[in-house]
Amino acid sequence: MTAAATNTTPTTKLTVRDLCVYYGEKKGVGPVTMDIAERHVTAFIGPSGCGKSTFLRSLNRMNELIPGCRIQGEVELDGDAIYGPGVDPVTVRRRIGMVFQRSNPFPKSIAENVAYGLRIGGLKDEREIAMRVERALQHAALWDEVKDRLNDNALGLSGGQQQRLCIARALAVEPEVLLMDEPASALDPIATAHIEELINEISSDYTVVIVTHNMQQAARVADYTAFFYMGELVEFDRTDVLFTKPSNQRTEDYITGRFG
Amino acid sequence: MTVAGSAPRAPRRTSAQRVLVRTMSNRLGDAAMALSSGFAALVVLAILLLILFDVVRNGVSHLSITFLTEAPKEGMTAGGIFPAIVGMVEMVLLMTVAGVPVGVATAVYLHEYAPAEARLTRLIRIAVANLAGVPSIVFGLFGLGFFVQFVGAGIDKVFFHGDKVYGQPALIWAALTMAVLTLPVVIVATEEALRAVPRELREASLALGATKFQTVMHVVVPQASAGILTGMILAVSRGAGEVAPILFTGAAYFLPHLPKGLSSQFMTPSYHVYVLATQSPDVDATKPILYSTVLVLLALTFILNIAAIVVRARVRRQSGLQH
Numbered sequence: 001m002t003a004a005a006t007n008t009t010p011t012t013k014l015t016v017r018d019l020c021v022y023y024g025e026k027k028g029v030g031p032v033t034m035d036i037a038e039r040h041v042t043a044f045i046g047p048s049g050c051g052k053s054t055f056l057r058s059l060n061r062m063n064e065l066i067p068g069c070r071i072q073g074e075v076e077l078d079g080d081a082i083y084g085p086g087v088d089p090v091t092v093r094r095r096i097g098m099v100f101q102r103s104n105p106f107p108k109s110i111a112e113n114v115a116y117g118l119r120i121g122g123l124k125d126e127r128e129i130a131m132r133v134e135r136a137l138q139h140a141a142l143w144d145e146v147k148d149r150l151n152d153n154a155l156g157l158s159g160g161q162q163q164r165l166c167i168a169r170a171l172a173v174e175p176e177v178l179l180m181d182e183p184a185s186a187l188d189p190i191a192t193a194h195i196e197e198l199i200n201e202i203s204s205d206y207t208v209v210i211v212t213h214n215m216q217q218a219a220r221v222a223d224y225t226a227f228f229y230m231g232e233l234v235e236f237d238r239t240d241v242l243f244t245k246p247s248n249q250r251t252e253d254y255i256t257g258r259f260g
Numbered sequence: 261m262t263v264a265g266s267a268p269r270a271p272r273r274t275s276a277q278r279v280l281v282r283t284m285s286n287r288l289g290d291a292a293m294a295l296s297s298g299f300a301a302l303v304v305l306a307i308l309l310l311i312l313f314d315v316v317r318n319g320v321s322h323l324s325i326t327f328l329t330e331a332p333k334e335g336m337t338a339g340g341i342f343p344a345i346v347g348m349v350e351m352v353l354l355m356t357v358a359g360v361p362v363g364v365a366t367a368v369y370l371h372e373y374a375p376a377e378a379r380l381t382r383l384i385r386i387a388v389a390n391l392a393g394v395p396s397i398v399f400g401l402f403g404l405g406f407f408v409q410f411v412g413a414g415i416d417k418v419f420f421h422g423d424k425v426y427g428q429p430a431l432i433w434a435a436l437t438m439a440v441l442t443l444p445v446v447i448v449a450t451e452e453a454l455r456a457v458p459r460e461l462r463e464a465s466l467a468l469g470a471t472k473f474q475t476v477m478h479v480v481v482p483q484a485s486a487g488i489l490t491g492m493i494l495a496v497s498r499g500a501g502e503v504a505p506i507l508f509t510g511a512a513y514f515l516p517h518l519p520k521g522l523s524s525q526f527m528t529p530s531y532h533v534y535v536l537a538t539q540s541p542d543v544d545a546t547k548p549i550l551y552s553t554v555l556v557l558l559a560l561t562f563i564l565n566i567a568a569i570v571v572r573a574r575v576r577r578q579s580g581l582q583h
Contacts, residue, residue, distance in 0.1 A: 062467060067376070094469030104460035106479060117468035120478065166464070173468055 013038035013177060013207040014059060019073035021051070021058050023066070028054045029231045031073060036177075036224075041199060041208045043222030043239070045215055047259070051231040052211045053101075056179050059209065060096035061089040077177070094121070097175035101182040103162035105154035105169075110137075110146050113154045113165055117173035132172055140168035141198050160191025167198065171206075178202065180210040184217065196221050215255055219243050227251045315558060319551030327552055336514060336536060337545035341553050346518050347526030348500055348560075351435050351510070354522075355499050359439030360492050363446025364481075370447070371454040372476050392444035396504040403437030403509035404429075425523050432522040434510030441505050442495035449494065453487020453575075454480060486575035490568045497564035501557065503530045513539070529557040 012035040020030030029051030036042050044052040057063045058071055061082060075082045082092045105113050114133040123129055133150075137143040142164045146157070154165055163183060170178060180199070184192040199208055199221045212218050218225050219239060226236040227248075235242060235251045246252045253259055326340055333339030366384070374381040413427035426432070457480050465475040481488075503511070512525035513535055519526040533553050540546040 060467065062463065065463070065466065090469055090471050093467055097469075098463075098467035100460060100463060100467075102460055104458070104464040106461060106464065107483065116465070116478070117470075120465075120468065120470045120474045169464075169468065 010037040010040055012036065013078065014209075015074075015076040015079075016059075017074040017076075019055070019058060019071070019075060021054050021063060022070040022072070024068045024070075027231060028069075029058075029228070030055075032233045034226060034233065034236050036207065036209060038207050039203060039205065040223040041203045041210060041221050042224040042226065043218035044209070044211045044226050044228055045213070045218045045254075046228035046234075047254070048213065050228040052226075052228040053181050055228065055233075056181055056209060056211050057098075059177070059179055060098055061092050062098060064089065094173060095175055096177040096179060097170035097173065099163070099166050099170050099178065099180045099183050101185055103159060103166050103186070105157070105162050105165050107153065107155055109151045110154045110157070110165060111150040114169050114172045117169060121173060136168040136172035137165075139171050139202065140164045141194065141201075142168055158191070160187050160194055163187060163191070163195060164198065167195075167202075171202065175206070177207040177209065180208065182211050182213065185213065192217070215243075227254060229254065312558075315551060315555050318548065319553075319555035322548035322552040323555060327549075328556070331516065332514065332532075332549075335541055336549070337540070337542050338549075341527075341529060341532060341549075341556065343515055343518055344527040344529045344532045344553070345556070347431075347512075347515075348528040348530075350519060351431060351438065351506070351526060351528060352496050352499050354432065354435035355438040355442065356492060356496060358436055359442055359495065360446055360488075362439070363443050363491070363495075364450050364488055366443070367447045367450030367454060368476060368481065371451050372472070372480065388444050388447050391440075392448070396441060396502055397507075399437055399441045399505040400507050400509060402440070403433055403505060407433040407436050408509055428523075429508060429510045429525055430523045431510050431519050431526050434506040434526070437505045437509045438499045438502065441502065442499050445495040445498060446488075446491045449491020450484065450488050453484035453491070456487065457483045486571055490572050490575075493564050493568040493571065497561045497568070500528075500564070501530055501561055503528075503534055506531065529553050529560075533557065 014036035016032055016034050016036070018031040018033055020032075021028040032055055044056060046052050054063065059075060059082075063069045063071060071083060073083075077092070077095060081087065082096075106116060108116070111130075111133050114136050115129050118129050118132060123132075134143060134147075137146060142161060145161060146152075146165075154162065157165060163186075167178075167180075167183070183199075184195045187195065196217065199210065202208065203223075210218075210221065222239045224236065225239045225242045227234045227242065227246075227250075229250055235246060235248045237247075242251065243255055246255060328340060328345065329342050330340035331343050332341065366388075370381065370384060374384070408427065408429055411426075412430070412433060416422060416425050416427040420426075461479050461483060462475055465479045466472070470478070506528065510525055511531040512527050515525060515527050533550060536546045536550040536553065540550075
């Protein structure tokens with residue numbers, strides 16, 4: 001919140017220009033043009049099916065796993081076109097990590113879940129791996145709860161712990177951007193508060209983009225908020241501005257609870 | 261029921277009655293269906309029990325440790341079936357080593373890599389389905405023609421100066437023929453297991469910057485491993501019971517010794533049963549041996565099938581723990 005509140009213009013991390021996502025012939029979302037600020041939290045809000053998740057997934061090329069999905073327009077990460085010719089989606093996803101709506105730990109031990117990204121990235125030094133696993137778990141505020149059972153199966157953790165484990169797993173590979181697709185929608189209020197606190201904390205090191213259907217959540221965690229409706233980006237502004245003085249009627253209707 | 265249109269309430273009542281009548285006929289239909297399907301299930305169970313009862317009653321008397329550890333004696337009218345058990349185990353092991361990797365790889369290709377709508381993919385699927393429907397004797401003839409007379413004879417020509425070493429029915433050719441026969445079992449089971457791997461796990465791996473290959477090797481296949489194992493066990497239990505594919509490709513009528521290597525022939529319980537039943541010089545003497553052999557064969561197949569069920573149940577429990 002700090003930088004947005006003090007009104008300094010932050011650096012742009014992700015530049016999106018005229019991005020459209022199609023499923024077959026049907027347009028899912030777009031055209032979207034926006035700049036996402038470095039080391040800030042940007043939230044996407046909007047009613048179900050408004051295209052916010054689809055848009056989020058096109059920021060690290062996860063959409064192309066869906067057959068028939070086609071993308072137009074440009075996304076640049078620090079000036080590198082992620083949809084440029086010859087760009088490997090694998091390298092894009094190493095720099096832009098993702099946390100999903102439903103926690104999806106691997107059926108492996110807690111430590112191995114976090115180590116997974118490091119191992120497939122070619123890291124072999126076990127001491128280095130153990131160190132980075134610990135750091136990621138601390139970063140995700142999970143270390144104290146699991147440090148005595150790192151070799152237990154991750155599926156034995158509670159829902160909120162599993163989701164924080166997924167965040168730790170994503171942070172372990174040290175991405176520059178972390179995309180979060182409704183990370184707290186399946187969690188109880190206490191676990192949700194944990195996650196929100198965590199988002200606030202990691203935003204000093206990471207660029208965070210979060211999709212949420214919970215407007216209060218967006219207001220609490222995000223520096224910037226984008227409102228999507230029917231596949232269109234309706235309004236994008238600083239969170240305090242969007243929630244207090246929306247310039248678009250549909251935004252106002254949505255945040256005042258008239259629909260959605 | 262009463263005169264239609266006499267009162268505005270009348271049509272409403274008839275429609276209510278119709279609903280009532282329909283539910284009654286539904287209930288009758290349900291009862292009839294439950295009765296007839298239950299009876300059918302009972303018939304199946306009865307047949308199974310009858311077979312089991314017959315085999316156990318006639319076979320258990322001759323069953324003993326020596327029956328399992330001795331070779332047949334005196335023209336197969338005495339002794340045990342030790343060489344047959346060893347032969348089956350060797351054949352099944354070889355079959356597994358040869359067939360399962362190919363089957364698993366095929367399933368991984370079909371499910372993970374092949375474009376679902378492509379003509380080649382559909383062609384492979386049709387081929388697999390047809391392979392499963394080919395009568396097993398055809399596999400036997402294929403094995404004789406391809407493995408024994410073509411591959412085996414070719415090896416002899418190149419490496420053994422035309423001496424008959426591999427160009428005759430042998431353990432290796434029987435195992436390979438059986439591997440081809442059980443391929444569809446492995447492929448179908450593996451594909452089913454791959455399909456059951458949640459999309460979320462694949463996405464988690466890919467989002468961490470894993471390549472598709474890494475995702476398949478480190479997440480998808482391990483997650484599907486229990487299902488693959490089930491397919492393997494089912495293939496083994498099928499292979500253990502088949503006779504026709506090994507008839508011309510390696511099974512021996514009688515061997516006084518254990519198979520010496522890949523190129524020697526071998527005995528198996530299934531073929532031994534056929535031999536005892538049709539070729540015995542003394543039917544009364546071989547009958548208990550015959551039944552005991554069947555009992556052993558049945559027990560082995562049952563154990564394998566139960567193992568497959570247990571493995572599958574464990575997989576269900578594990579995946580149930582996830583969400």
